[in-house]
Amino acid sequence: MFKAKVTVTLKKSILDPQGSTVERALKSMGYPVESVRIGKYMEVVLAEEDKNKAEGLMHEICSKLLSNPVIEDYSFELEG
Secondary structure, X not given: OEEEEEEEEEOOOOOOHHXXXXXXXXXXXXXXXXXXXXXXXXXXXXXXXXXXXXXXXXHHHHHHHHOOOOOEEEXXXXXX
């Protein structure tokens, strides 16, 4: 069994209005912030014993359901 820790963020070329708002707020509070990007974090537990199969399943899950490949990038870490 593996636990995948998934992070989904907007691609760098896509405007991130939430991130921009948080960035402006932090700067107005005096924090030395360069930039902020907002994303999503998910944990998925797979009933799979083979790490290579688990990685393949996670790529499929992320590209088909958890992210929009047109505007988002994803990454994940497997723990098992």
